[in-house]
Amino acid sequence: xxxxxxxxxxxxxxxxxxxxxxxxxxxxxxxxxxxxxxxxxxxxxxxxxxxxxxxxxxxxxxxxxxxxxxxxxxxxxxxxxxxxxxxxxxxxxxxxxxxxxxxxxxxxxxxxxxxxxxxxxxxxxxxxxxxxxxxxxxxxxxxxxxxxxxxxxxxxxxxxxxxxxxxxxxxxxxxxxxxxxxxxxxxxxxxxxxxxxxxxxxxxxxxxxxxxxxxxxxxxxxxxxxxxxxxxxxxxxxxxxxxxxxxxxxxxxxxxxxxxxxxxxxxxxxxxx
Numbered sequence: 001x002x003x004x005x006x007x008x009x010x011x012x013x014x015x016x017x018x019x020x021x022x023x024x025x026x027x028x029x030x031x032x033x034x035x036x037x038x039x040x041x042x043x044x045x046x047x048x049x050x051x052x053x054x055x056x057x058x059x060x061x062x063x064x065x066x067x068x069x070x071x072x073x074x075x076x077x078x079x080x081x082x083x084x085x086x087x088x089x090x091x092x093x094x095x096x097x098x099x100x101x102x103x104x105x106x107x108x109x110x111x112x113x114x115x116x117x118x119x120x121x122x123x124x125x126x127x128x129x130x131x132x133x134x135x136x137x138x139x140x141x142x143x144x145x146x147x148x149x150x151x152x153x154x155x156x157x158x159x160x161x162x163x164x165x166x167x168x169x170x171x172x173x174x175x176x177x178x179x180x181x182x183x184x185x186x187x188x189x190x191x192x193x194x195x196x197x198x199x200x201x202x203x204x205x206x207x208x209x210x211x212x213x214x215x216x217x218x219x220x221x222x223x224x225x226x227x228x229x230x231x232x233x234x235x236x237x238x239x240x241x242x243x244x245x246x247x248x249x250x251x252x253x254x255x256x257x258x259x260x261x262x263x264x265x266x267x268x269x270x271x272x273x
Contacts, residue, residue: 033153039102042081046105051082054146055189058088061215064223065143068185069094073140076179078129078172079147081106090117098139100127130171137181145189148172158196169200177206180228188224201226207233 035041058065069075071093077086078100086099099110099122110124127133129147151168155161161169176186186208190197194212201210201224208226215221 036150036153042103043105046082046103046109049082050109051084053083053085054081054149055191055221056216058085061189061221061223062088062092064213064215065089065187066092068187068225069141071095073185074098074138075141075143076100076132076134076139077143077145078127078132078176079144079150080110081147082109083145084113085143085145086122087113087117090122095119095121097121098123098125098134100125100129100132102126102128130168130175132175132179134179136178137184138179139184140181141185141187142176142180143187143189144176146191148188149191152192166200170203173200173203173206177208177228182229184228186224186226186228188222188226190222190224192222194222194224197222197224202231205233207231 030036030041069089073094073096075086075089075094075097077097080086080099080101081103086097090097099114101107101110104126107124107126114122114124125133129144148169151172152158152161152165155165173186180186188197188201194210198210201208206226207230208228209230210224210226212222212224215223
């Protein structure tokens with residue numbers, strides 16, 4: 001991992017660390033979250049950075065995850081980056097895991113890390129979560145942690161996202177739905193609030209319903225779990241009826257969050273919430 005050279009103010013209480021690799025200086029967190037949409041940003045970052053956990057590490061939602069995922073489940077993690085979520089699940093007995101990312105740099109590092117685990121159950125593969133290279137009904141569980149949030153960084157009005165953003169999110173969800181078994185489970189660990197995510201999750205054609213829990217001290221993150229086969233694919237009434245903001249008192253104060261988490265969250269929360 002590159003060494004931290006200096007810190008400079010970034011506004012809204014954030015700071016940025018500047019890293020150097022092969023003469024290239026990269027700002028972390030970046031001054032604008034839109035850079036998260038650039039594949040070359042992630043390739044460069046993963047070359048320098050060995051490990052980073054968005055939305056807290058596994059220990060904060062371990063009990064939630066283990067209450068839904070069985071040791072025998074075939075698990076796909078999409079947009080894994082340099083998170084160690086899959087390794088932590090493996091240590092808890094969930095060993096049949098395919099870990100994917102769009103970045104070949106991240107996948108190469110996964111291959112290296114996974115060599116310490118016995119057998120051939122931990123697999124790393126380069127894959128676009130909007131167009132997965134897997135057969136229908138290949139997995140019992142699909143997990144994403146922060147990957148979907150990145151699709152929303154240029155969404156505009158959170159109540160009415162840009163069409164290209166809606167299309168990308170729908171493609172991701174459709175691919176997730178496709179590769180899940182008939183009673184499979186999708187877990188989405190995210191910043192995005194339920195009143196924004198429900199219309200996406202429960203769009204026509206999907207046979208799951210959205211449920212969620214929260215975790216985190218102070219600031220709340222969302223642990224969404226959606227069981228495929230739990231609703232009629234033509235039933236969109238629940239999504240339409242659930243557009244009112246949630247009534248929970250959720251703390252959005254950034255002092256409780258990692259600096260980079262806060263930067264990404266700024267693009268996702270409702271300013272009026």
